[in-house]
Amino acid sequence: MAAEAMGLRERKKIQTELRIYRTAVELFLEKSFDAVSVQEIADAAEVSKMTVFNYFGTKEDLVFRPIEDHFSDSARAVRDRAPGESAVAAVRRQFLEMIETRDPSIGLHVEPFGRRIRRLIMETPVLMERAYLTSEKGARELADLLRDETGDPVLALIAAATLTAARNALVEDHHRRLDAGESVEEVTADAAERAARAFDLVEHGLGDYARKAL
DSSP states (O other): OHHHHHHHHHHHHHHHHHHHHHHHHHHHHHHOTTTOOHHHHHHHHTSOHHHHHHHOSSTTHHHHTTTGGGGGHHHHHHHTOOTTOOHHHHHHHHHHHHHHTTOGGGTOOSSTHHHHHHHHHHTOHHHHHHHHHHHHHHHHHHHHHHHHHHSOHHHHHHHHHHHHHHHHHHHHHHHHHHHTTOOHHHHHHTHHHHHHHHHHHHHHOSTTTTOOOO
């Protein structure tokens, strides 16, 4: 009985958190991030201002809390990879799996809510700064992991920066094509092929890439 009651309480907490989050994002999209107060969000979500801060520590967290973990996706893929699997192979595999499942975090989801959040971030300087710093934190997390494994901090930093840049470029390309009017189905159709080429470039190095013609 106690376990069932705890389950109900947890479900209610999740529902409340989701309601606050959705309400906040909709208000931000309607009026802009800077124009909306936390009190206004609380009133619209039918909770107290203190409740909002209990679930989300800052106003910026109302945008980033549900998506922040994705900035560590590459580090997670490398940390959890199988014996014998390279860092590049692990990040490539994870990204291809996310394409297959049309993960919203890489832009490939029919429901546009994730893309609307991205637009909000792109249009709000303070959120753009938070996104940049969080992305850098994720890249540093990956670099630290590779450094601990290999013992070479310089090459670990280069590898982490390269993998992060490749992944970010692919996600940006998804959004660019969607913004240009392509459907999710059209973008997804060749997303795996484009990702494979990108990670092949990382895996094999720049080499002859962009060699100027004689």
